[in-house]
Amino acid sequence: MVAVSTKKDIRRLSLLEIASVFKELGEPKFRANQVWEWLWKKGARSFEEMTNLSKTLREQLESQFTIQAIQEDKVQRSHDGTIKTRFRLHDGHLIESVLIPVPEDKRFTVCVSSQVGCSLTCKFCATGQMKRVRNLDAAEIYDQVVQVNRQSEETFGHPLTNIVYMGMGEPLLAYSNVLASIERITAEDGLGMSPRRITVSTAGIAKMISKLADDNVKFNLALSLHAADDEKRNEIMPINEQNSLDILMDSIAYFYRKTRNRISFEYIAFQNFNDSIVDAAKLAKLCQRFPVRVNIIEYNPVEGVSFHKSSADQIDRFAQFLVDEGVMVTVRRSRGKDIDAACGQLANKE
Ligand code: SF4
Numbered sequence: 001m002v003a004v005s006t007k008k009d010i011r012r013l014s015l016l017e018i019a020s021v022f023k024e025l026g027e028p029k030f031r032a033n034q035v036w037e038w039l040w041k042k043g044a045r046s047f048e049e050m051t052n053l054s055k056t057l058r059e060q061l062e063s064q065f066t067i068q069a070i071q072e073d074k075v076q077r078s079h080d081g082t083i084k085t086r087f088r089l090h091d092g093h094l095i096e097s098v099l100i101p102v103p104e105d106k107r108f109t110v111c112v113s114s115q116v117g118c119s120l121t122c123k124f125c126a127t128g129q130m131k132r133v134r135n136l137d138a139a140e141i142y143d144q145v146v147q148v149n150r151q152s153e154e155t156f157g158h159p160l161t162n163i164v165y166m167g168m169g170e171p172l173l174a175y176s177n178v179l180a181s182i183e184r185i186t187a188e189d190g191l192g193m194s195p196r197r198i199t200v201s202t203a204g205i206a207k208m209i210s211k212l213a214d215d216n217v218k219f220n221l222a223l224s225l226h227a228a229d230d231e232k233r234n235e236i237m238p239i240n241e242q243n244s245l246d247i248l249m250d251s252i253a254y255f256y257r258k259t260r261n262r263i264s265f266e267y268i269a270f271q272n273f274n275d276s277i278v279d280a281a282k283l284a285k286l287c288q289r290f291p292v293r294v295n296i297i298e299y300n301p302v303e304g305v306s307f308h309k310s311s312a313d314q315i316d317r318f319a320q321f322l323v324d325e326g327v328m329v330t331v332r333r334s335r336g337k338d339i340d341a342a343c344g345q346l347a348n349k350e
Helices: 015-024 030-040 055-064 138-156 171-186 206-214 230-236 245-259 277-286 312-324
Strands: 071-077 083-088 094-102 107-111 162-165 198-202 220-224 263-269 293-298 328-332
Touching (some): 015 030, 107 138, 162 171, 171 206, 220 245
Parallel strands (some): 162 198
């Protein structure tokens, strides 16, 4: 049994609310800013760390509040440098984050989770075989960035350069928490990272993509496409039944018109399912309405899933066809496969 604290997580309070707590304690207003900075700029995990507050004040805060920081539970390192970390949440649930280093490009990316489990049951995905338990709150997402950033600095001597919301869960079903986490990650009085370095990936929920546009977000959008016609997409991604490709493309075109932010399509190549030239031609058509980069991803076997990965030759032919059609393409050989950290493999195996 995990002992769940009944005290409120201070990170659920706004700066104004913290200021009113200090007012009641008879403390000056700037104390609230100090605590705010410890919480969101320095990623403090305890009141103990807040050394510019008096001991008495720290104890007062401790008696009223808690900081429900996520705890590192297990770290696995791949021979290719990828590091997968399992974190334990305050209520005992487990999530995973992955650090993907590309030192030669000075690119250090963290892939963060947004939910415990997932409700969308994509057929090729290990997380989809788990039930959705709950959404992560903004601080739990923020914590993954802070902790993996430390890991990146300690291991590679370089901070994170990019954040992708492509771990466990569907970010647009944890919408307000995901946006709140990005606000804290990008704010001047937060981690101060550029939203241009953040990509939120969705399995394709059209009305939420339109909402992103209406909310005028500044980060990039990735669509986990994986099939370029409705029949095939319905087969592997049940969410497509209510969000057909026509509707999805309309929402993405709207997103692009309103935000001009970068868009990418993620496309896992499955042997003899979506890797033919006919599939490539359908995909090229979907790329005509707005600038988009297609990331072709090598498939990683997931237990209980009958798909196989396309051969390297077939992926090259597929990619070349797209290039000849004027589509921007990147082929991503998967990383972290030996530790189940590659795309679609996050599932807390134990
Ligand atoms: S691919 Fe993403 S949306 Fe689909 S089941 Fe896996 S985690 Fe959920």
